[in-house]
Amino acid sequence: MTERIIQTPDGPIRVSEPTIPPEMLRGKFLSDNESQETQGLLENWERARTQRNQTTIIACGDARLILPHRTTLNLRSIAAAGITKQSAITKSYLPIINNPYSKNILVMGHFDGRTLMSGERIKGCGGLGAKEAEKQTKEPRSGVSRYVWTHIQDKDVYLQTIKAALAISKGREEPVMPALQDHITGAIYPIGVFSNYAQVVDAAVDVDELFQDNFDPKEIYENGIPVIDDNVMPDELQELLIQQSIDVKLLKEKYPDFEKRQEVQNPKMIVATTENRSMKIRYPQTAREPGSIFKLHIARTPSGEVLMDTVKDIADQLNYPITHATKNYNKKGQPFSKTDTLLIETEDIYYSYAIALYLFNQRWMQMWAQLPNRSAMVAQTQGGKTSEMEILKAA
Ligand SMILES: [Zn+2]
Numbered sequence: 001m002t003e004r005i006i007q008t009p010d011g012p013i014r015v016s017e018p019t020i021p022p023e024m025l026r027g028k029f030l031s032d033n034e035s036q037e038t039q040g041l042l043e044n045w046e047r048a049r050t051q052r053n054q055t056t057i058i059a060c061g062d063a064r065l066i067l068p069h070r071t072t073l074n075l076r077s078i079a080a081a082g083i084t085k086q087s088a089i090t091k092s093y094l095p096i097i098n099n100p101y102s103k104n105i106l107v108m109g110h111f112d113g114r115t116l117m118s119g120e121r122i123k124g125c126g127g128l129g130a131k132e133a134e135k136q137t138k139e140p141r142s143g144v145s146r147y148v149w150t151h152i153q154d155k156d157v158y159l160q161t162i163k164a165a166l167a168i169s170k171g172r173e174e175p176v177m178p179a180l181q182d183h184i185t186g187a188i189y190p191i192g193v194f195s196n197y198a199q200v201v202d203a204a205v206d207v208d209e210l211f212q213d214n215f216d217p218k219e220i221y222e223n224g225i226p227v228i229d230d231n232v233m234p235d236e237l238q239e240l241l242i243q244q245s246i247d248v249k250l251l252k253e254k255y256p257d258f259e260k261r262q263e264v265q266n267p268k269m270i271v272a273t274t275e276n277r278s279m280k281i282r283y284p285q286t287a288r289e290p291g292s293i294f295k296l297h298i299a300r301t302p303s304g305e306v307l308m309d310t311v312k313d314i315a316d317q318l319n320y321p322i323t324h325a326t327k328n329y330n331k332k333g334q335p336f337s338k339t340d341t342l343l344i345e346t347e348d349i350y351y352s353y354a355i356a357l358y359l360f361n362q363r364w365m366q367m368w369a370q371l372p373n374r375s376a377m378v379a380q381t382q383g384g385k386t387s388e389m390e391i392l393k394a395a
Pocket of ligand 1: 060061062079080124125127128
């Protein structure tokens, strides 16, 4: 047991904590990824791929979302944003979205159901909260404020999700469905179906009106959240949502305090990865507990390269959870106060190191890393299998 003084934004703190042996940490993750259970889950996923029966899910990285995960490609970014023409995120999404195995796309925003009141804007997504608080008059140079400025189009979750879904739908024929999740209850509200190059098959509100400058989003919420009829949803999406509602029910049985837990985002771990298979099928033991992982997708080229634009984009997004984790260190019950692990995965561990190096050059990253009991790891992952993992810091 060692004792030392560490500097936090709120002043010095005296800490004494044991060191986690790096080998033990690495062994835990690798044995989870190599287990029989993982093997079965990955085979099931491959089967859906062979049958060309997959859905791509574009959703916020918020740890509280309960998403379909068994056969899907899950792409996470703060506020499910970044779906603009020039965005590096979009460029990396396109090869995935346009793959022949994915039959349709689900775009998922989220909110705190306790903010749902007649005529009031629903809230709860941290990224959109940052958009609402935005004070800048020109593009910030870095950090989550730059991400929010560049990638989030609207502070309102209903509008942001519809705009993101329409932007994706423009380039393709297959159905794109925007939906909102109440992250307290886990319930999903489907709000539209777009298809055939941004044709509106159905929407719960007049989409043209959403794009008018004087449109008051509060009108949307006059009678709660407007939803589409179940019968306009593509069958596969309907099945996924039914499965998700069963998953939520089982989680509530296993964790009777589920809704209480969901009030504050407090993941154990932050994962940034090029892998689009869910953590729940690659590391089932680690990812089982609801709310335990905040996840971001790292863009890559079809050949597995990670470009510099992408590294900046991912660092800007990581700035959000990491800064909160440092600010709320030792403040029990506060957002990200339990966050002590960062995992960076790409198809080639060389890129994972490069991203980690870029991060460790940022002041906000150094501040988090010098807190006791923080672990930063890099890994190489291909086809859902982790082949290498190194611990950069475990103390
Ligand atoms: Zn969010």
